Amino acid sequence: MENKCENLSLYIIGELSVDEMAQFEQHLITCKHCRKEVNSLKETWQMLSYDVEEMDVPESLKAEVMDFIFQENSTESVQAKGTENKGSSLAQAKTAENVATLQVQEGELKKRSYLDGLKAFLGRQFSPLSTGITAVLLLGLIGLFWINLHLKENIVVLENKASSQTQIVRTFDLKGVNLAASASGSAYLLEEGRDTVLVIDLSKLPSTKDEEVYQVWLLKNGNRQSAGTLKPDPNGNGIITSRLPKDLSFDDIGITLEPTPNNTQPQGQKVLGTS
Amino acid sequence: MAVLFSVYYSLYLIKLFHKGENSAVKSKTDEELIALINQKHRPALEELYDRYVKLVYSFSFKLTKGDREKTKEIVQQVFLRLWTTTRIYNPLQGKFANWILTITRNIAIDIIRKEQKQPGMVQLELNEWWQMEDQETEDVPQQVSRNLLKQQIQEAKQHLSEPQQRLINLLYWEGYSLSEIAKMEQKPLGTIKSRLHQTLKILRNYFSKEIGGVPHGK
Numbered sequence: 275m276e277n278k279c280e281n282l283s284l285y286i287i288g289e290l291s292v293d294e295m296a297q298f299e300q301h302l303i304t305c306k307h308c309r310k311e312v313n314s315l316k317e318t319w320q321m322l323s324y325d326v327e328e329m330d331v332p333e334s335l336k337a338e339v340m341d342f343i344f345q346e347n348s349t350e351s352v353q354a355k356g357t358e359n360k361g362s363s364l365a366q367a368k369t370a371e372n373v374a375t376l377q378v379q380e381g382e383l384k385k386r387s388y389l390d391g392l393k394a395f396l397g398r399q400f401s402p403l404s405t406g407i408t409a410v411l412l413l414g415l416i417g418l419f420w421i422n423l424h425l426k427e428n429i430v431v432l433e434n435k436a437s438s439q440t441q442i443v444r445t446f447d448l449k450g451v452n453l454a455a456s457a458s459g460s461a462y463l464l465e466e467g468r469d470t471v472l473v474i475d476l477s478k479l480p481s482t483k484d485e486e487v488y489q490v491w492l493l494k495n496g497n498r499q500s501a502g503t504l505k506p507d508p509n510g511n512g513i514i515t516s517r518l519p520k521d522l523s524f525d526d527i528g529i530t531l532e533p534t535p536n537n538t539q540p541q542g543q544k545v546l547g548t549s
Numbered sequence: 550m551a552v553l554f555s556v557y558y559s560l561y562l563i564k565l566f567h568k569g570e571n572s573a574v575k576s577k578t579d580e581e582l583i584a585l586i587n588q589k590h591r592p593a594l595e596e597l598y599d600r601y602v603k604l605v606y607s608f609s610f611k612l613t614k615g616d617r618e619k620t621k622e623i624v625q626q627v628f629l630r631l632w633t634t635t636r637i638y639n640p641l642q643g644k645f646a647n648w649i650l651t652i653t654r655n656i657a658i659d660i661i662r663k664e665q666k667q668p669g670m671v672q673l674e675l676n677e678w679w680q681m682e683d684q685e686t687e688d689v690p691q692q693v694s695r696n697l698l699k700q701q702i703q704e705a706k707q708h709l710s711e712p713q714q715r716l717i718n719l720l721y722w723e724g725y726s727l728s729e730i731a732k733m734e735q736k737p738l739g740t741i742k743s744r745l746h747q748t749l750k751i752l753r754n755y756f757s758k759e760i761g762g763v764p765h766g767k
Binding site for chain 1: 588589590591594595598599602603606607608610611621624625628629632647650651654695698699701702703706717720721726727739742745746749750752753756
């Protein structure tokens with residue numbers, strides 16, 4: 275009994291091994307005297323820590339400590355380095371018996387450290403709300419990117435259509451007759467992809483009066499179809515472009531001087547033609 | 550434009566949310582902060598740092614005899630320990646300040662000792678926990694009680710003999726073990742053990758006389 279009571283102060287300063295500590299705790303249950311003493315002596319031992327001058331903490335320390343914690347690999351913190359040296363230093367004696375427990379802990383820590391580190395990092399950076407918002411934004415971004423890709427594709431298709439397939443399929447010489455015997459011109463039939471365009475370029479046209487216009491007619495087996503009207507500039511030049519419906523074919527072009535625009539059949543005199 | 554706006558708005562929301570989180574930890578108890586730290590909540594650790602760094606720093610500064618580099622190393626290790634600990638702090642087991650100081654002392658002795666003779670050492674929290682009921686009155690502001698306690702301890706120390714004071718210095722502040730001290734003092738270990746017991750009893754008597762805070766058992 276007496277022998278066990280001697281360990282009271284060692285127990286209080288934490289200099290007992292795990293076994294000895296367990297034994298002493300057993301002893302505490304039965305020894306009234308030690309039980310009476312243990313708490314107050316422990317508190318006395320702890321109060322020694324108040325014998326300290328208060329220091330000013332450097333402002334920069336917080337950043338250094340936080341960087342140390344959040345940038346270092348967290349497993350380094352557990353300073354487990356097997357105790358080979360059976361020296362008698364205070365902490366060694368105190369904790370040598372706990373090595374086994376710690377090693378188990380350390381093994382687990384290492385296993386989990388990478389995953390936990392990542393989890394902890396993400397957890398710190400993203401609260402549930404910000405995770406949600408980030409996800410929505412990311413989805414939006416992906417959507418925009420996708421739409422953009424498609425637009426680009428469409429533009430490429432259109433450009434190819436426009437640039438590669440325009441070609442002149444037929445040209446016509448136009449000669450003046452009657453009123454406009456001095457006039458002349460050319461007509462070009464263009465194919466642009468699936469569209470057909472007729473371009474007529476005229477010069478030396480007599481000027482028109484009032485509502486008078488020159489009207490272009492396309493002739494096929496004696497049928498005439500209007501292909502637009504024009505008024506020449508003061509120099510007598512004029513150009514007209516008309517997009518023709520698909521499948522429209524014609525043999526000749528005739529141009530008349532019409533007293534009013536938008537006639538469906540020619541009313542005025544023929545002034546130019548292909549023949 | 551709408552996209553830019555929504556990005557900006559959500560950044561604003563995130564910022565607001567984080568700000569809220571940070572100010573929320575201010576009203577938490579130490580116990581709640583430790584629970585949050587266990588869930589890897591960084592603002593909680595920063596708050597705990599703000600509350601205890603002065604205590605930890607001053608204590609480490611004395612333990613290292615004013616070595617600022619080592620003091621910094623100790624503070625880093627203490628808060629790293631808090632960050633990685635899997636313990637749930639239970640106020641029934643003692644005041645948080647005592648707990649953090651016990652951790653600090655173990656880490657400090659480890660660091661100081663490592664330099665002196667490179668022993669491989671392991672620090673465990675097991676011994677840092679005192680199964681002690683906290684008798685402190687919670688109404689006294691911590692700062693005031695700390696200054697009061699400091700005064701008490703310095704007065705109590707006056708009543709110790711020269712060898713007793715030396716023992717406390719070597720044991721508590723320099724971290725030597727009792728058998729190391731026995732060698733230094735060229736006395737049997739048993740003598741040092743009983744000297745320690747005597748010393749603690751004297752200190753306890755003066756503490757309890759002056760503040761009535763430390764009870765003689767029950």
